[in-house]
Amino acid sequence: VNYETGGWVAHQVSDIWAKTSPDRGNPVWALWQMGGAWLCTHLWEQYTFTLDK
Known part of the structure; x- marks a missing residue:
């Protein structure tokens, strides 16, 4: 699916x-x-838990 716009989408x-x-x-x-x-x-929760950069 191409919406011809910047960014990304997550379909459920x-x-x-x-x-x-x-x-x-x-x-x-x-x-x-x-x-x-x-x-x-x-x-974000995974990053704050592990502080893995």
Whole structure:
């Protein structure tokens, strides 16, 4: 999926082949705009726990 914009996106839907993509349906329920922020909180927690640079 190419949105022709800078940055990155994390889709929450995966299939049996581990392909992630936007879900179909109403965008209110099909997209997860905070997916990237949610993943970054885990990266930050790991860094603060280990202080591994």
